[in-house]
Amino acid sequence: MANSSFAATLFNVVFTPDNRTLTYNVEGVSNINQKISAELELIVYGLSAMKQDLNPCETAELKQGLCPMTAAPIKINSNLDISAEVMSNIPGIAYTIPDLDAAVRIKISDLDTNKLLACVEAELSNGHTVQQKGVSWTTAVIAGLGLIASAITSGLGHSNTAAHVAANAMSLFGFFQSQALLGMVAISPPPIVAAWTQNFQWTMGIIRIGFLQEMATWYQRATGGTPTTYLSQLNSMSIEVQKKIKRDAIPYTRDAMAALTREVGTLAPRSNADTTSVINEQRVVLHGIERVGFKARMETTNIFFTGYAFFIIFVLLVVIGVVAFKYVCEGLVKAGKMKSDQFTDFRNGWQTVLKGILFRVVLIGFPQMMVLCFWELTVRDSAGEVVLAIFTLVTMMCILAWACSKVVRIAQRSILMHKNPAYILYSDPTALNKWGFLYVQFKAAMYYCIIPMLIYILIKAMFVGLVQVNGAVQAVALILIETALLVGVCVVRPYMDKKTNGFNIAIAAVNWLSAFFMLFFSGVFSTPGIVSGAMGVIFFILNAGFALVLLLMVLISSGFALFTKNPDTRYQPMRDDRGSFIKSQTQLTTELDALGATARGEGKGQHARVDSDEDMAIDRQTMAAKEAGFSEHYQPAPPRGPSPQTQSPFGDNNTVPAGSPPSYYSQNSPQAVDRTASLRSEAQYRAANNSSPWQRGAGYDH
Incomplete structure (x- = not known):
């Protein structure tokens, strides 16, 4: 409490219900020099479950050192017998519910005047918690499996399945990141909420690895920073009972001798200070991102560097994985272990796919x-880390802004030429492989929806990273941001089909409810402790159940994508005609070769005449290829040899190596100009006489 006359450096409390004993070990520094009385109270979810008066002069275990209490360092080791009547008042949930929101509080008062002199408090844990490594590993593996399954399915030519699996996996990963961000908000959530959100901090790169922590400390010192040493000070303090951060935060001192008492929040004095300076020591609260890092057993000054390092490591692992997969495929094809037509598009254009x-x-x-970069700009651990934060902020925002501008320009050109944004976005393999990650999850006409989604993420990250000094402001901002997203997704429904829209609307709704709970936890409404405790349990049940459903859905869809022969049959064709444009180069070459052979009359007499339905199917396929321009743009691959480079009309200097699939951008030659003019005249003729059935789809109505 403020102006306390006693500061505890160690406060261990163990309650054993079997023999009704309460054992506590207290070490501290006292500025009290008089007779005192004490009151012991057990608080469960904000309710007083037990109270017992203690008179040190009448208790043999407390008489030494506390009768009277002297202004000096004090050590108390005591066992108290709790009466059966008091035991009956303790609720049963105290022994079973995980991450119990309970605390033992001892108030010290003047024996004569009953004036409150000091108050120390320690949280109790019953050994049950929802923070489990198994949860973190399971969520990470399933989310990664979804992304890998989508990549493999896309390489096998099942573009519709790949788009659905990738969209769901990305939404699942986004939900996990939202859970992690809730844990980083600078409020005092119930212990069960803090423990649950800690399971998803791996999505923020908050993962402890010993050598990485040493590297982070070295880098900070080398670039002018001073690392904190909180963890090294815990060897003289008890962390046996308390497994979580105190709901009302952790006071500590920001100097080399700072220490955290049992992770529960009492004053940690300097060892060489006098009692007066110790009692009046400035208190600093450990909350938000710092709390998350400390619970992950890392120094608070290492949090940014750890997250940055894991992002770089992830990028390097992805590059190595893609390159290794390319050469493994080539080796298997040469060894005859894999068919030559498998992963053909990836093997021919793997560099574009890697980009x-x-x-x-x-x-x-x-x-x-x-989040981490914005936060680093506020704490400024070292000059080098500030430079890394600024460089990363600018680079990532510029990269994604450039990618979004490319998608918008390509779509606008497609609308101008073909009255449909899906034409170039999905028919050109270079555009699809390089920029498709931004728009494949949306309807073709909603290709620009990635821009408001990025703005949503950026604003959310700014509030979480920059406003760590005020958790109430963060909570209010989060509820407004999540409300805007939920309304937008429900009204616009921008995703590719009804199922994907429902998937993301459900995620947005749960994120809104979670933000609503965080608003209550922030103390804006001054709710009683029992209300916050009950809402914390509801928060856990809601998010845990919903996360389980999402994980099962992604796991099942990934399994069907990997282990069924034709997974595209599980999904209906998209209404925006993208399936008509997403064609494998191998498939197109084979189909057009067969059509050409039929037109030349080759193979007559060798095959029986097809029935009328097959004739009609071939006619429709020929018309589709002609109207879509496939016969113009996708010619059979020429013999390997030197090939001039082509310049993209969008200025990205795309080069087309010999033998690679031709790109829609290769239009600099006179033949390309003639083909474009012919295509435009044909489109004008169709518009003047009849409406092609290919023009029924998203984008043609605008």
Whole structure:
């Protein structure tokens, strides 16, 4: 309490209900020099479950050192017998519910005047917690499996399945990141909320590895910073009972001798200070991002560097994985272990695919790095880390802004030429492989929706990272931001189909409810402790159940994508005609070769005449290829040899190596100009006479 006359450096409390004993070990510094009385109170979810008066002069265990209490360092080791009547008042949930919101509080008063002189408090844990490594590993593996399954399915040519699995996996990962951000809000959540959100801090790169912590400390010192040493000071304090951060925060001193008492929040004095300076020591609260880092057993000054390092490591692992997969495929094909037509598009254009994957990795790490970089600008651990934060902020925002501008320009050109944004966005393999991560999850006409989604993430990260000094402001901002997203998703419904829209609307709704709970936990409404405790349990049940449902859905869809022969049958074709444009180069070459052979009359007499339905199917396929321009743009691959470079009309200097799939951008030659003019005249003729059935879809109505 403020102006306390006693500061505890150690406060261990163990309650054993079997023999009704309360054992406590207290060490501290006293500025009291008189006879005192004490009151012991057990508080469960804000309710007083037990009270017992203690008179040190009448208790043999307390008489030494406390009767009277002297102004000096004090050590108390005592066992108290709790009466059966008091035991009956303790609720049963205190022994079973995980992350119990309970505390033992001892008030010290003047024996004669009953004036309150000091108050120390320690939280109790019953050994049950929802913070489990198994939860973190399970969520990480399933989210990663979804992304890998989508990549493999796309390489096998099942574009519709790949788009659905990737969209759901990305939404699942975004939900996990939202859970982690809730844990970083600078409020005092119930212990069960803090423990649950800690399971998802791996999505923010908050993962402890010993050598990485040493590297972070070295880098900070080398660039002019002073690392904190909180963890090294815990060897003289008890962390046996308390497994979580105190709900009312952890006071500590920001100097080399700072220490955290049992992770519960009492004053940690300097060892060489006198009693007066100790009692009046300035208190600093450990909350938000610092609390998350400390619970992950890392120094608070290492949090930014740890998250940054894990993002870089993730990028390097992705690059190594893609390159290794490319050479493994080539080796298996040469050894005859894999068919030559498998992963053909990836093997021919793997560099473009790698660029697209790296852009997707930047999108995945965008929330993480924005929060940590903004936060680093406020704490300024060292000059080097501030430079890294600024460089990362500018680089990632510029990369994603450039990618969004490319998508918008390509779509506008497609609308101008073909009255449909899906035409170039999905028919050109270079655009699809490089920029498709930004728009494949949305309807073709909603290609621009990634821009408001990025703005949503950026604003959310700014409030979490920059406003760590005021948790109430963060809570109010989060509820407004989540409300805007929920309304927008429900009204616009921008995702590719009804199921994907429902998937993301459900996530937005749960995120809004979670933000609503955080508003209550922030203390804005001054709710009683029992209300916050009950809402904390509801928060855990809601989010844990919903996360389980999402994990099962992604796991099942990934399993069907990997282990069924034709997973595209599980999904209906998209209404925006994207399936008509997403064609494998191998499939197109084979189909057009077959059509050409039929037109030349080759193979007559060798095959029986097809029935009328097959004839009609071939006619429709020929018309589709002609109207979509596939016969113009996707010619059979020429013999390998030197090929001139082509310049993209969008200025990205795309080069087309010999033998690679031709790009829609290769239009600098006279033949390309003639083909474009022919295509435009044909489109004008169709518009003047009849409406093609290919023009029924998203984008043609605008």
